[in-house]
Amino acid sequence: MKRLAVPILAALSAITLAVSIHYIFVKAPIQYTIMDGRLFQSSLFFNQKIFYFHVAQAFMLFAAVGLAGITSAIFLKTRNPKWDDIAAAAVDVAVLFGAVVLATGSIWAKAAWDVWWNWEPRLTMSLLLWLILVGYALVRKFAGPSADRVAAGMAIFGMVGVPFIYKMVGEDSHPPSGADGVVMNLGAEYKIAFLMSVIAFLLWFVTLTIMRVQTTRAEREARELRERGLDLGVLQ
Protein backbone atom coordinates (compact mmCIF):
# COMPACT_ATOMS: atom_id res chain seq x y z
CA MET A 1 0.00 0.00 0.00
CA LYS A 2 2.74 2.42 1.02
CA ARG A 3 4.60 1.64 -2.18
CA LEU A 4 1.51 2.35 -4.25
CA ALA A 5 0.58 5.64 -2.54
CA VAL A 6 2.67 7.88 -4.79
CA PRO A 7 1.67 6.35 -8.16
CA ILE A 8 -2.00 6.33 -7.17
CA LEU A 9 -1.92 9.92 -5.94
CA ALA A 10 -0.02 11.02 -9.04
CA ALA A 11 -2.56 9.32 -11.29
CA LEU A 12 -5.45 10.86 -9.35
CA SER A 13 -3.98 14.33 -9.59
CA ALA A 14 -3.39 13.89 -13.34
CA ILE A 15 -7.02 12.86 -13.82
CA THR A 16 -8.43 15.69 -11.69
CA LEU A 17 -6.13 18.16 -13.40
CA ALA A 18 -7.44 17.05 -16.80
CA VAL A 19 -11.02 17.36 -15.54
CA SER A 20 -10.36 20.78 -14.06
CA ILE A 21 -8.80 21.96 -17.33
CA HIS A 22 -11.95 20.83 -19.10
CA TYR A 23 -14.08 22.78 -16.61
CA ILE A 24 -11.86 25.86 -16.74
CA PHE A 25 -11.57 26.20 -20.51
CA VAL A 26 -14.80 24.61 -21.73
CA LYS A 27 -17.48 24.76 -19.04
CA ALA A 28 -16.72 28.00 -17.24
CA PRO A 29 -17.95 31.01 -19.23
CA ILE A 30 -15.62 33.77 -20.31
CA GLN A 31 -15.70 36.47 -17.71
CA TYR A 32 -16.97 39.91 -18.63
CA THR A 33 -19.60 42.27 -17.34
CA ILE A 34 -21.71 44.79 -19.17
CA MET A 35 -22.86 47.89 -17.34
CA ASP A 36 -24.98 50.54 -19.03
CA GLY A 37 -24.52 48.84 -22.37
CA ARG A 38 -20.72 49.17 -22.18
CA LEU A 39 -18.09 46.63 -21.27
CA PHE A 40 -17.11 47.08 -17.66
CA GLN A 41 -13.50 48.14 -17.27
CA SER A 42 -12.41 45.17 -15.14
CA SER A 43 -13.49 42.64 -17.78
CA LEU A 44 -10.59 40.32 -18.41
CA PHE A 45 -12.14 37.89 -20.90
CA PHE A 46 -9.84 34.95 -21.44
CA ASN A 47 -7.14 36.34 -19.14
CA GLN A 48 -9.34 35.62 -16.16
CA LYS A 49 -8.68 31.88 -16.64
CA ILE A 50 -5.27 32.17 -15.00
CA PHE A 51 -7.12 32.90 -11.76
CA TYR A 52 -7.96 29.18 -11.39
CA PHE A 53 -4.27 28.33 -11.39
CA HIS A 54 -2.96 31.33 -9.50
CA VAL A 55 -5.32 31.15 -6.55
CA ALA A 56 -5.29 27.35 -6.27
CA GLN A 57 -1.48 27.36 -6.23
CA ALA A 58 -1.45 30.18 -3.70
CA PHE A 59 -3.62 28.02 -1.42
CA MET A 60 -1.09 25.21 -1.80
CA LEU A 61 1.77 27.63 -1.10
CA PHE A 62 0.16 28.57 2.21
CA ALA A 63 -0.60 24.93 2.97
CA ALA A 64 3.07 24.05 2.39
CA VAL A 65 4.33 26.99 4.47
CA GLY A 66 1.90 26.10 7.25
CA LEU A 67 3.02 22.49 7.18
CA ALA A 68 6.68 23.57 7.30
CA GLY A 69 6.05 25.97 10.17
CA ILE A 70 4.14 23.45 12.29
CA THR A 71 6.60 20.63 11.68
CA SER A 72 9.58 22.97 12.38
CA ALA A 73 8.07 23.91 15.73
CA ILE A 74 7.42 20.25 16.58
CA PHE A 75 11.00 19.43 15.55
CA LEU A 76 12.48 22.09 17.84
CA LYS A 77 10.30 20.79 20.67
CA THR A 78 10.88 17.04 20.23
CA ARG A 79 14.20 17.04 18.30
CA ASN A 80 12.87 14.07 16.34
CA PRO A 81 14.44 14.30 12.85
CA LYS A 82 11.31 12.76 11.33
CA TRP A 83 9.57 16.12 11.66
CA ASP A 84 12.55 17.94 10.26
CA ASP A 85 12.36 15.80 7.11
CA ILE A 86 8.76 16.88 6.59
CA ALA A 87 9.63 20.55 7.17
CA ALA A 88 12.48 20.42 4.64
CA ALA A 89 10.27 18.66 2.09
CA ALA A 90 7.40 21.10 2.60
CA VAL A 91 9.71 24.07 2.03
CA ASP A 92 11.02 22.58 -1.21
CA VAL A 93 7.44 22.15 -2.43
CA ALA A 94 6.58 25.66 -1.22
CA VAL A 95 9.46 27.12 -3.28
CA LEU A 96 8.01 25.44 -6.35
CA PHE A 97 4.44 26.59 -5.74
CA GLY A 98 5.68 30.07 -4.79
CA ALA A 99 7.49 30.39 -8.11
CA VAL A 100 4.30 29.45 -9.95
CA VAL A 101 2.22 31.87 -7.88
CA LEU A 102 4.60 34.76 -8.61
CA ALA A 103 4.80 33.93 -12.32
CA THR A 104 1.05 33.52 -12.86
CA GLY A 105 0.40 36.60 -10.74
CA SER A 106 2.75 38.62 -12.92
CA ILE A 107 1.02 37.46 -16.08
CA TRP A 108 -2.36 38.37 -14.63
CA ALA A 109 -1.02 41.75 -13.49
CA LYS A 110 0.20 42.53 -17.01
CA ALA A 111 -3.31 41.87 -18.32
CA ALA A 112 -5.20 43.63 -15.53
CA TRP A 113 -2.90 46.46 -14.43
CA ASP A 114 -0.69 46.68 -17.53
CA VAL A 115 2.46 46.24 -15.44
CA TRP A 116 4.25 43.01 -14.61
CA TRP A 117 4.93 43.95 -11.05
CA ASN A 118 3.68 46.40 -8.50
CA TRP A 119 5.12 46.92 -4.99
CA GLU A 120 1.80 46.39 -3.36
CA PRO A 121 1.56 44.78 0.14
CA ARG A 122 0.40 41.34 -0.92
CA LEU A 123 2.88 41.10 -3.79
CA THR A 124 5.75 42.36 -1.66
CA MET A 125 4.85 39.96 1.12
CA SER A 126 4.63 37.00 -1.26
CA LEU A 127 7.98 37.88 -2.80
CA LEU A 128 9.61 38.25 0.60
CA LEU A 129 8.10 34.98 1.76
CA TRP A 130 9.41 33.29 -1.35
CA LEU A 131 12.89 34.78 -0.83
CA ILE A 132 12.95 33.45 2.73
CA LEU A 133 11.87 30.04 1.43
CA VAL A 134 14.65 30.04 -1.18
CA GLY A 135 17.14 31.13 1.50
CA TYR A 136 15.92 28.28 3.68
CA ALA A 137 16.38 25.79 0.85
CA LEU A 138 19.91 27.15 0.24
CA VAL A 139 20.74 26.76 3.93
CA ARG A 140 19.50 23.18 3.79
CA LYS A 141 21.67 22.49 0.80
CA PHE A 142 24.91 24.19 1.83
CA ALA A 143 25.00 24.50 5.61
CA GLY A 144 26.15 20.92 6.24
CA PRO A 145 25.51 19.10 9.53
CA SER A 146 24.11 22.06 11.49
CA ALA A 147 21.69 22.96 8.69
CA ASP A 148 18.66 21.80 10.67
CA ARG A 149 19.20 24.32 13.47
CA VAL A 150 20.05 27.25 11.18
CA ALA A 151 17.03 26.44 9.02
CA ALA A 152 14.71 26.15 12.01
CA GLY A 153 15.91 29.51 13.25
CA MET A 154 15.31 31.02 9.85
CA ALA A 155 11.79 29.58 9.76
CA ILE A 156 10.94 31.09 13.15
CA PHE A 157 12.43 34.52 12.41
CA GLY A 158 10.85 34.56 8.97
CA MET A 159 7.46 33.60 10.36
CA VAL A 160 7.60 36.58 12.72
CA GLY A 161 9.05 38.97 10.15
CA VAL A 162 6.86 38.43 7.10
CA PRO A 163 3.62 39.90 8.54
CA PHE A 164 5.52 43.13 9.32
CA ILE A 165 5.90 43.87 5.65
CA TYR A 166 2.17 43.66 5.06
CA LYS A 167 1.41 46.92 6.83
CA MET A 168 4.47 48.67 5.45
CA VAL A 169 4.26 49.26 1.74
CA GLY A 170 1.86 51.03 -0.56
CA GLU A 171 -1.83 50.71 -1.20
CA ASP A 172 -3.60 47.40 -1.37
CA SER A 173 -4.69 46.88 -4.96
CA HIS A 174 -4.71 43.08 -5.14
CA PRO A 175 -8.22 41.64 -5.66
CA PRO A 176 -9.74 40.91 -2.26
CA SER A 177 -9.57 37.47 -0.69
CA GLY A 178 -11.16 35.95 2.40
CA ALA A 179 -14.79 35.91 3.47
CA ASP A 180 -16.01 38.61 1.08
CA GLY A 181 -13.30 38.14 -1.52
CA VAL A 182 -13.33 37.11 -5.15
CA VAL A 183 -13.58 33.37 -4.49
CA MET A 184 -16.69 33.58 -2.31
CA ASN A 185 -18.53 35.73 -4.85
CA LEU A 186 -17.92 33.54 -7.87
CA GLY A 187 -20.87 32.43 -9.98
CA ALA A 188 -21.79 28.74 -9.82
CA GLU A 189 -20.10 27.81 -13.12
CA TYR A 190 -16.87 29.48 -12.07
CA LYS A 191 -17.02 27.92 -8.65
CA ILE A 192 -17.09 24.32 -9.91
CA ALA A 193 -14.08 24.98 -12.12
CA PHE A 194 -12.27 26.63 -9.25
CA LEU A 195 -13.07 23.80 -6.82
CA MET A 196 -11.89 21.21 -9.34
CA SER A 197 -8.66 23.12 -9.76
CA VAL A 198 -8.11 23.33 -5.99
CA ILE A 199 -8.71 19.59 -5.62
CA ALA A 200 -6.33 18.82 -8.49
CA PHE A 201 -3.54 20.93 -7.04
CA LEU A 202 -4.19 19.67 -3.52
CA LEU A 203 -3.66 16.10 -4.76
CA TRP A 204 -0.57 17.25 -6.64
CA PHE A 205 0.73 18.99 -3.52
CA VAL A 206 0.24 15.85 -1.42
CA THR A 207 1.97 13.72 -4.07
CA LEU A 208 4.96 16.04 -4.31
CA THR A 209 5.29 16.35 -0.55
CA ILE A 210 5.21 12.60 0.03
CA MET A 211 7.80 12.06 -2.69
CA ARG A 212 10.03 14.77 -1.30
CA VAL A 213 9.69 13.46 2.28
CA GLN A 214 10.78 10.03 1.07
CA THR A 215 13.86 11.58 -0.55
CA THR A 216 14.86 13.77 2.40
CA ARG A 217 14.35 10.85 4.78
CA ALA A 218 16.44 8.55 2.61
CA GLU A 219 19.17 11.22 2.40
CA ARG A 220 19.20 11.64 6.16
CA GLU A 221 19.28 7.90 6.79
CA ALA A 222 22.14 7.47 4.33
CA ARG A 223 24.01 10.27 6.09
CA GLU A 224 23.40 8.73 9.51
CA LEU A 225 24.48 5.30 8.29
CA ARG A 226 27.67 6.80 6.91
CA GLU A 227 28.38 8.54 10.20
CA ARG A 228 27.77 5.30 12.09
CA GLY A 229 30.08 3.50 9.70
CA LEU A 230 32.74 6.12 10.27
CA ASP A 231 32.34 5.86 14.04
CA LEU A 232 32.66 2.07 13.93
CA GLY A 233 35.68 2.29 11.66
CA VAL A 234 33.99 0.26 8.94
CA LEU A 235 34.09 3.14 6.47
CA GLN A 236 36.97 5.37 5.63
Added chain:
Amino acid sequence: MALLRQAGRVAWKDLRVELRSKEIVMTMVFFATLLVVIYSFAFPASDIELVRGAVPGMLWVALAFTGTIALGRAFDRERENDTMRALLLSPVPRLAVFLGKAIAMTALILAVAVVCVPLLALWLNAPLFAHPGELALAVVLGAIGIAFIGSVFAATLLKVRSRDVLLPVILYPLLVPLFVAGTKATAALVAEPSNVELAWFWIRFLGIYDAVFLVLSLWTFESLVIE
Protein backbone atom coordinates in the same frame (compact mmCIF):
# COMPACT_ATOMS: atom_id res chain seq x y z
CA MET B 1 21.07 43.33 36.72
CA ALA B 2 23.89 40.82 37.07
CA LEU B 3 23.06 39.66 33.56
CA LEU B 4 23.52 43.14 32.17
CA ARG B 5 26.82 43.54 34.00
CA GLN B 6 28.07 40.23 32.58
CA ALA B 7 26.87 41.22 29.11
CA GLY B 8 28.71 44.48 29.51
CA ARG B 9 31.90 42.58 30.38
CA VAL B 10 31.60 40.43 27.23
CA ALA B 11 30.90 43.49 25.10
CA TRP B 12 33.82 45.33 26.62
CA LYS B 13 36.07 42.32 25.95
CA ASP B 14 35.05 42.34 22.28
CA LEU B 15 35.52 46.06 21.97
CA ARG B 16 38.90 45.94 23.68
CA VAL B 17 40.12 43.27 21.28
CA GLU B 18 38.88 45.49 18.49
CA LEU B 19 40.48 48.63 19.90
CA ARG B 20 43.83 46.87 20.02
CA SER B 21 43.78 45.41 16.52
CA LYS B 22 41.37 47.92 14.92
CA GLU B 23 40.98 45.34 12.16
CA ILE B 24 37.19 45.37 11.77
CA VAL B 25 36.64 49.08 12.36
CA MET B 26 39.33 50.18 9.92
CA THR B 27 38.31 47.84 7.12
CA MET B 28 34.59 48.55 7.64
CA VAL B 29 35.03 52.31 7.67
CA PHE B 30 37.27 52.22 4.61
CA PHE B 31 34.78 49.97 2.82
CA ALA B 32 31.96 52.38 3.66
CA THR B 33 34.06 55.28 2.37
CA LEU B 34 34.61 53.45 -0.90
CA LEU B 35 30.88 52.80 -1.14
CA VAL B 36 30.16 56.51 -0.79
CA VAL B 37 32.77 57.25 -3.49
CA ILE B 38 31.05 54.77 -5.80
CA TYR B 39 27.67 56.33 -4.99
CA SER B 40 29.07 59.75 -5.88
CA PHE B 41 30.04 58.50 -9.31
CA ALA B 42 26.80 56.58 -9.80
CA PHE B 43 24.52 59.44 -8.75
CA PRO B 44 25.57 62.96 -9.77
CA ALA B 45 25.71 65.15 -6.66
CA SER B 46 24.63 68.17 -8.69
CA ASP B 47 21.11 66.76 -9.04
CA ILE B 48 19.76 67.53 -5.58
CA GLU B 49 16.36 65.93 -6.21
CA LEU B 50 17.99 62.70 -7.29
CA VAL B 51 20.23 62.73 -4.23
CA ARG B 52 17.26 63.37 -1.95
CA GLY B 53 15.55 60.32 -3.43
CA ALA B 54 18.56 58.04 -3.36
CA VAL B 55 20.42 58.94 -0.19
CA PRO B 56 18.25 56.90 2.23
CA GLY B 57 18.99 53.81 0.16
CA MET B 58 22.71 54.63 0.03
CA LEU B 59 22.93 54.95 3.80
CA TRP B 60 21.04 51.76 4.59
CA VAL B 61 22.78 49.70 1.93
CA ALA B 62 26.11 50.81 3.39
CA LEU B 63 24.95 49.78 6.87
CA ALA B 64 23.73 46.40 5.59
CA PHE B 65 26.96 45.62 3.71
CA THR B 66 29.36 46.71 6.41
CA GLY B 67 27.19 45.04 9.04
CA THR B 68 27.46 41.64 7.35
CA ILE B 69 31.23 42.03 6.96
CA ALA B 70 31.65 42.93 10.61
CA LEU B 71 29.41 40.08 11.77
CA GLY B 72 31.31 37.52 9.74
CA ARG B 73 34.67 38.78 10.90
CA ALA B 74 33.78 39.17 14.58
CA PHE B 75 32.57 35.59 14.85
CA ASP B 76 35.40 34.26 12.67
CA ARG B 77 37.82 35.67 15.19
CA GLU B 78 36.25 33.54 17.91
CA ARG B 79 36.36 30.49 15.69
CA GLU B 80 39.99 30.89 14.57
CA ASN B 81 41.29 31.02 18.11
CA ASP B 82 38.68 28.52 19.28
CA THR B 83 37.66 31.01 21.93
CA MET B 84 33.93 30.58 21.38
CA ARG B 85 34.07 27.39 23.42
CA ALA B 86 35.93 29.20 26.20
CA LEU B 87 33.35 31.95 26.06
CA LEU B 88 30.50 29.47 26.30
CA LEU B 89 32.22 27.60 29.13
CA SER B 90 32.79 30.76 31.15
CA PRO B 91 30.57 30.99 34.25
CA VAL B 92 28.08 33.44 32.78
CA PRO B 93 24.72 32.57 31.22
CA ARG B 94 24.75 32.15 27.46
CA LEU B 95 22.27 34.96 27.28
CA ALA B 96 24.94 37.31 28.63
CA VAL B 97 27.43 36.09 26.01
CA PHE B 98 24.92 36.72 23.26
CA LEU B 99 23.88 40.12 24.61
CA GLY B 100 27.49 41.17 24.98
CA LYS B 101 28.42 40.18 21.45
CA ALA B 102 25.35 41.90 20.01
CA ILE B 103 26.06 45.10 21.97
CA ALA B 104 29.66 45.18 20.72
CA MET B 105 28.39 44.59 17.18
CA THR B 106 25.94 47.49 17.53
CA ALA B 107 28.82 49.74 18.52
CA LEU B 108 30.84 48.67 15.46
CA ILE B 109 27.95 49.34 13.06
CA LEU B 110 27.41 52.73 14.67
CA ALA B 111 31.09 53.53 14.15
CA VAL B 112 30.50 53.06 10.43
CA ALA B 113 27.40 55.26 10.50
CA VAL B 114 29.33 58.01 12.27
CA VAL B 115 31.71 58.15 9.29
CA CYS B 116 29.24 57.33 6.56
CA VAL B 117 26.58 59.96 7.32
CA PRO B 118 28.93 63.00 7.26
CA LEU B 119 30.61 61.68 4.12
CA LEU B 120 27.26 61.38 2.35
CA ALA B 121 26.44 64.92 3.42
CA LEU B 122 29.85 66.15 2.31
CA TRP B 123 30.31 64.46 -1.06
CA LEU B 124 26.71 64.18 -2.19
CA ASN B 125 25.34 67.35 -0.68
CA ALA B 126 22.67 65.27 1.01
CA PRO B 127 20.67 67.22 3.62
CA LEU B 128 21.17 64.51 6.24
CA PHE B 129 21.74 66.97 9.06
CA ALA B 130 18.36 68.62 8.70
CA HIS B 131 17.05 66.62 11.66
CA PRO B 132 20.12 65.08 13.31
CA GLY B 133 18.34 63.77 16.41
CA GLU B 134 15.69 61.79 14.53
CA LEU B 135 18.20 60.44 12.03
CA ALA B 136 20.53 59.33 14.82
CA LEU B 137 17.66 57.57 16.56
CA ALA B 138 16.65 55.75 13.36
CA VAL B 139 20.25 54.67 12.69
CA VAL B 140 20.76 53.47 16.28
CA LEU B 141 17.56 51.41 16.15
CA GLY B 142 18.60 50.02 12.76
CA ALA B 143 22.06 49.11 14.03
CA ILE B 144 20.52 47.31 17.03
CA GLY B 145 18.25 45.31 14.74
CA ILE B 146 21.06 44.31 12.36
CA ALA B 147 23.40 43.47 15.24
CA PHE B 148 20.96 41.32 17.23
CA ILE B 149 19.42 39.31 14.39
CA GLY B 150 22.82 39.10 12.74
CA SER B 151 24.52 37.82 15.88
CA VAL B 152 22.02 34.99 16.24
CA PHE B 153 22.70 33.72 12.73
CA ALA B 154 26.43 34.47 12.66
CA ALA B 155 26.71 32.39 15.84
CA THR B 156 24.65 29.49 14.47
CA LEU B 157 26.67 29.55 11.24
CA LEU B 158 29.97 29.44 13.13
CA LYS B 159 30.74 25.84 12.23
CA VAL B 160 29.32 25.96 8.71
CA ARG B 161 31.77 25.91 5.83
CA SER B 162 30.00 28.33 3.49
CA ARG B 163 28.99 30.79 6.24
CA ASP B 164 30.32 33.83 4.35
CA VAL B 165 27.76 33.47 1.58
CA LEU B 166 24.98 32.08 3.75
CA LEU B 167 24.96 34.93 6.26
CA PRO B 168 23.63 37.57 3.83
CA VAL B 169 21.37 34.97 2.21
CA ILE B 170 19.70 34.40 5.57
CA LEU B 171 19.95 37.90 6.95
CA TYR B 172 18.75 40.17 4.17
CA PRO B 173 15.29 38.66 3.63
CA LEU B 174 14.72 38.74 7.39
CA LEU B 175 15.92 42.35 7.64
CA VAL B 176 13.76 43.68 4.79
CA PRO B 177 11.16 45.23 7.15
CA LEU B 178 13.97 47.00 9.00
CA PHE B 179 15.45 48.37 5.79
CA VAL B 180 12.05 49.51 4.53
CA ALA B 181 11.30 51.32 7.78
CA GLY B 182 14.80 52.79 7.97
CA THR B 183 14.83 54.11 4.42
CA LYS B 184 11.31 55.51 4.78
CA ALA B 185 12.24 57.32 7.98
CA THR B 186 15.40 58.73 6.37
CA ALA B 187 13.49 59.71 3.22
CA ALA B 188 10.90 61.59 5.30
CA LEU B 189 13.72 63.48 7.05
CA VAL B 190 15.68 64.51 3.95
CA ALA B 191 12.61 65.39 1.88
CA GLU B 192 11.84 69.00 1.05
CA PRO B 193 9.80 69.95 3.05
CA SER B 194 10.71 67.29 5.59
CA ASN B 195 7.95 65.31 7.25
CA VAL B 196 9.05 64.74 10.84
CA GLU B 197 5.73 63.23 11.86
CA LEU B 198 6.02 60.52 9.21
CA ALA B 199 9.64 59.93 10.22
CA TRP B 200 8.51 59.37 13.80
CA PHE B 201 5.96 56.81 12.61
CA TRP B 202 8.75 54.80 10.99
CA ILE B 203 11.10 55.29 13.94
CA ARG B 204 8.41 53.88 16.21
CA PHE B 205 8.02 51.04 13.74
CA LEU B 206 11.77 50.36 13.98
CA GLY B 207 11.42 50.37 17.75
CA ILE B 208 8.62 47.78 17.64
CA TYR B 209 10.53 45.65 15.15
CA ASP B 210 13.63 45.77 17.36
CA ALA B 211 11.62 44.89 20.46
CA VAL B 212 9.96 41.90 18.79
CA PHE B 213 13.20 40.53 17.39
CA LEU B 214 15.16 41.26 20.56
CA VAL B 215 12.76 39.05 22.48
CA LEU B 216 12.86 36.43 19.74
CA SER B 217 16.69 36.43 19.65
CA LEU B 218 17.01 36.10 23.41
CA TRP B 219 14.42 33.37 23.36
CA THR B 220 15.90 31.26 20.55
CA PHE B 221 19.63 31.93 20.93
CA GLU B 222 20.19 29.18 23.44
CA SER B 223 18.38 26.46 21.50
CA LEU B 224 20.04 27.49 18.24
CA VAL B 225 23.64 27.69 19.46
CA ILE B 226 24.45 24.34 21.02
CA GLU B 227 28.06 23.33 20.91
